[in-house]
Amino acid sequence: MIILSFDFGMKKIGVAVGEDVTKKGRPLIVLKALNGNPNWNIIKNLIEYWHPKFIIVGLPLNINGTKQDITNKSEKFANILKYKFNIIVKMHDERLTTVEAKSIMFKKRGFKALKQAKIHSFAAVVILESWLNLNIK
Numbered sequence: 001m002i003i004l005s006f007d008f009g010m011k012k013i014g015v016a017v018g019e020d021v022t023k024k025g026r027p028l029i030v031l032k033a034l035n036g037n038p039n040w041n042i043i044k045n046l047i048e049y050w051h052p053k054f055i056i057v058g059l060p061l062n063i064n065g066t067k068q069d070i071t072n073k074s075e076k077f078a079n080i081l082k083y084k085f086n087i088i089v090k091m092h093d094e095r096l097t098t099v100e101a102k103s104i105m106f107k108k109r110g111f112k113a114l115k116q117a118k119i120h121s122f123a124a125v126v127i128l129e130s131w132l133n134l135n136i137k
Contacts (some may be wrong), residue, residue: 014120058094
């Protein structure tokens with residue numbers, strides 16, 4: 001089963017793809033967004049190409065589990081995905097995923113990797129793999 005994952009942001013949205021057998025994901029792309037609005041045609045093309053069973057969207061929460069300003073915007077993004085593309089969308093806690101993604105990138109490629117804009121797609125991988133490890137037995 002193929003799954004797409006999104007790390008939502010107001011300026012950049014990371015996208016990853018993964019599957020349930022290996023429970024692994026890989027970064028695909030970082031989409032530019034204007035106030036949280038991406039180019040929906042690119043997302044449509046990704047969905048048509050990958051044919052995911054469903055989509056995971058990171059749910060940004062404060063460290064204590066409470067909502068923050070961007071939480072509602074991420075939920076709105078997930079709802080738009082659901083209704084625009086008629087696909088199941090699930091939210092998944094993304095606390096500390098950017099920190100973990102930076103750690104992974106640093107271990108693989110050092111400081112140079114941290115300067116690249118791909119951090120958001122690596123965060124989408126962390127979100128996806130975290131969901132897979134919690135939900136796929």
